[in-house]
Amino acid sequence: MGPQTPDHQNGPEDQCSVASQDSGIPTLEINPPEHVHVQPYSPNDDGPATLTLESSDGTLHKSSTFPRSGLEWRLFSPPGGVRAGGGALNRSDEISVCSVSSLSTELSATLSLSNDDIIDFMVTSDSSAVVTFENNSDMVVSASRFSEASLPPSDDLPQSHQGALTPGELRLKRTSPILSFINRNLFSKKLKGVSAADGHREPGWRLFGRVPPSNPKAALKENERGAQAGDSPSPRQSVRKNLEFEPLSTTALILEHRPANLPAKPAEEAEKHQQQYEEMVAQAKKRELREAQKRKKQLEDRVKQEENIGNAALTWSQEILPNWTTMCSSKRVKELWWQGVPPSVRGRVWSLAIGNDLNITHELYDICLARAKERWNASSAPSTTTDTDTGGSSHADREASLELIKLDISRTFPSLCIFQKGGPYHDVLHSILGAYTCYRPDVGYVQGMSFIAAVLILNMHTADAFIAFANLLNKPCQMAFYRVDHSLMLTYFAAFEVFFEENLPKLFAHFKSNNLTPDIYLIDWIFTLYSKSLPLDVACRVWDVFCRDGEEFLFRTALGILRLYEDVLTHMDFIHNAQFLTRLPEHINAHTLFSSIAAVSMSCRNRKWTQVLHTLQKDPERASPVLKR
Amino acid sequence: MAKQYDVLFRLLLLGDSGVGKTCLLCRFTDNEFHPSHISTIGVDFKMKTLEIDGIKVRIQIWDTAGQERYQTITKQYYRRAQGIFLVYDITSERSFQHIMKWASDVDEYAPDKVQKILVGNKSDEEQKRQVATAQGNKLAKAYGMDFFETSAFTNHNITESFTRLAELVLQANKKDLDVLRVSINDKLNLAALEEEEGVCDSSSDAQKTCWC
Numbered sequence: 001m002g003p004q005t006p007d008h009q010n011g012p013e014d015q016c017s018v019a020s021q022d023s024g025i026p027t028l029e030i031n032p033p034e035h036v037h038v039q040p041y042s043p044n045d046d047g048p049a050t051l052t053l054e055s056s057d058g059t060l061h062k063s064s065t066f067p068r069s070g071l072e073w074r075l076f077s078p079p080g081g082v083r084a085g086g087g088a089l090n091r092s093d094e095i096s097v098c099s100v101s102s103l104s105t106e107l108s109a110t111l112s113l114s115n116d117d118i119i120d121f122m123v124t125s126d127s128s129a130v131v132t133f134e135n136n137s138d139m140v141v142s143a144s145r146f147s148e149a150s151l152p153p154s155d156d157l158p159q160s161h162q163g164a165l166t167p168g169e170l171r172l173k174r175t176s177p178i179l180s181f182i183n184r185n186l187f188s189k190k191l192k193g194v195s196a197a198d199g200h201r202e203p204g205w206r207l208f209g210r211v212p213p214s215n216p217k218a219a220l221k222e223n224e225r226g227a228q229a230g231d232s233p234s235p236r237q238s239v240r241k242n243l244e245f246e247p248l249s250t251t252a253l254i255l256e257h258r259p260a261n262l263p264a265k266p267a268e269e270a271e272k273h274q275q276q277y278e279e280m281v282a283q284a285k286k287r288e289l290r291e292a293q294k295r296k297k298q299l300e301d302r303v304k305q306e307e308n309i310g311n312a313a314l315t316w317s318q319e320i321l322p323n324w325t326t327m328c329s330s331k332r333v334k335e336l337w338w339q340g341v342p343p344s345v346r347g348r349v350w351s352l353a354i355g356n357d358l359n360i361t362h363e364l365y366d367i368c369l370a371r372a373k374e375r376w377n378a379s380s381a382p383s384t385t386t387d388t389d390t391g392g393s394s395h396a397d398r399e400a401s402l403e404l405i406k407l408d409i410s411r412t413f414p415s416l417c418i419f420q421k422g423g424p425y426h427d428v429l430h431s432i433l434g435a436y437t438c439y440r441p442d443v444g445y446v447q448g449m450s451f452i453a454a455v456l457i458l459n460m461h462t463a464d465a466f467i468a469f470a471n472l473l474n475k476p477c478q479m480a481f482y483r484v485d486h487s488l489m490l491t492y493f494a495a496f497e498v499f500f501e502e503n504l505p506k507l508f509a510h511f512k513s514n515n516l517t518p519d520i521y522l523i524d525w526i527f528t529l530y531s532k533s534l535p536l537d538v539a540c541r542v543w544d545v546f547c548r549d550g551e552e553f554l555f556r557t558a559l560g561i562l563r564l565y566e567d568v569l570t571h572m573d574f575i576h577n578a579q580f581l582t583r584l585p586e587h588i589n590a591h592t593l594f595s596s597i598a599a600v601s602m603s604c605r606n607r608k609w610t611q612v613l614h615t616l617q618k619d620p621e622r623a624s625p626v627l628k629r
Numbered sequence: 630m631a632k633q634y635d636v637l638f639r640l641l642l643l644g645d646s647g648v649g650k651t652c653l654l655c656r657f658t659d660n661e662f663h664p665s666h667i668s669t670i671g672v673d674f675k676m677k678t679l680e681i682d683g684i685k686v687r688i689q690i691w692d693t694a695g696q697e698r699y700q701t702i703t704k705q706y707y708r709r710a711q712g713i714f715l716v717y718d719i720t721s722e723r724s725f726q727h728i729m730k731w732a733s734d735v736d737e738y739a740p741d742k743v744q745k746i747l748v749g750n751k752s753d754e755e756q757k758r759q760v761a762t763a764q765g766n767k768l769a770k771a772y773g774m775d776f777f778e779t780s781a782f783t784n785h786n787i788t789e790s791f792t793r794l795a796e797l798v799l800q801a802n803k804k805d806l807d808v809l810r811v812s813i814n815d816k817l818n819l820a821a822l823e824e825e826e827g828v829c830d831s832s833s834d835a836q837k838t839c840w841c
Binding site: 489 | 671672673
């Protein structure tokens, strides 16, 4: 294996970017950079963090890793080999499996195959991950690319820039395929960002990556081949080759002779033990075979899913988007829409669906931003009491709102570590929120907005995100909430209760008797459009359909959540319900939630959501009596 | 089944955004501290059971969003509280000045019997201090409240302040508590009683046994 072959160094079509062409499956679940502990090769320790800090040339580098709190990867590279330990991979859920496999590379496929539990992981990764690594020198490219581009030209890896590798680096690459894998994963979008900057720049969305040009099935096969070829051809290995597994425990203590101080084992007992042992082994084999098959199936499903997403992305970008106005309301598009907009076109679909009734231009955004910056500078300068002209209180308010924005940015998706100070999107988020306070001083900054802006930033370029942000907040429901128009909010809650009672009468009665009013959970959900309460990938799917169906879908989603957890909720008291609903389970599966939402009927005695809402608006007396005092 | 608690009541955390309400609460209920907490939108909930003078007290704590805009919403919750924390940040003069606003809102919207304490959080950040301990003490005295300087970061005075407010609420309701404890050996749901009272308060305030 020649890690320094010229084509890897200089080839225009470097394999990294090919590998980084995506899969379309959200990679949300990969962890925050600071949680990646790579040991013991310290030079790269701060690599991922360095990556997130870089946003130098004004180009927005959209990283492919958008984690959600809770999942953690800890990687250890003990001198002997590669293994994953800690509670890392066994905490994986379906989503993280998905995120791993979404790289659509050989190695990642191996990982997703093997992350059911630690032991599995160690068994397979020791063989196939290394093999993959050897077969696939692009790993090396990614590692060296990584060190070139993301590490400051410093003492840590002095020679990598000249293209010569020290033995230590070679060893690093040889022994840490996982590290390379992580590096590549973290880094691939940055490379992409760089290449986009000097060439064809595609607008839109980078969060979840793009569709791989290559057939993922090939990757799967290659992986299988690699796994088999990699094993040394000992008899034991050949068994393994056939079965793709072997029993984990074969110590067979039961077959041992008894200790000398005890009477010897009678022959028939020994025979019985032999028999029992064989049965045990047979069962273990059976079980493991089943598990191996299950994993294989999972992998195949994953590949299939990636393919589906890839196909959908093609349909969206080649058929639907070019003919948006004629196609967007067709039945077929609506169905496709419900299944989730592929991340690669999500930003564009959202922009088109939200529209721009306010006719905001990029120039207007620049103007608002410039004014916001003036204010920041004015307020950061030592306050030389010039506030008497506008009235002290409004000045103080404005200053308070500026400070609140700063405070809230650091508290927006803190687990992603990309909006915090020093993170790549900190300034972007700050700019959008600041510009909005200048654009709509009557609304100003309200807590919760930072989450909406953040989700938009993750899906589109800054100015487009601002346009979508302002237009989204201008919708009646969002305006009612963000301006805290209390009576209108109560009307929304009342309309929600109408459909709540219609769909889930038992739970409705239970909540009523516990005095659990909808404001307690709906406020958070509606203000942040579920981005704070649901896993980010699931929230994005809710946003998809919200863009399609409007405010009604927000309330329908609420009912879907209540419906999904109806059994649990009906057996809890006020405080437990309130806690549950304000902090939903971390691992909500999009598919399960959407089937639950689909089962919610949004028509009550032949009246649709808007009709119910209008009736209640005309007749405020019918608004939720509990909340009205 | 052994009963889980004897008395149940609600405490409310009020104060400007970013003073550390959620952090105080997380430290108290879970003994955890997260330096960058996600912002609270609307209201969050926690609960914990304490034992005070042999009485098992379950407290529900309502943690509210601090931004002024949200006060229209959070004011709705004041009337459901038996105890209120007024929290400011010792490194923010402004948050301290706003205590007066918070206190007057409490007077207006919370039940008369509500117990309040003043909490100056972030006492670990001595070098950034803008509000002297004496100022906090003075204000608390003026309002007739107890005062604690706390640090969710170092776990300073956290349990003390929560326990103190719980004791105050118990004391304030002691008469009723004794009566009820003698008559019925059942769990006493202050919150539920208050709720009933909330429903009937418009018709009459003759119900002297009510808690608030």
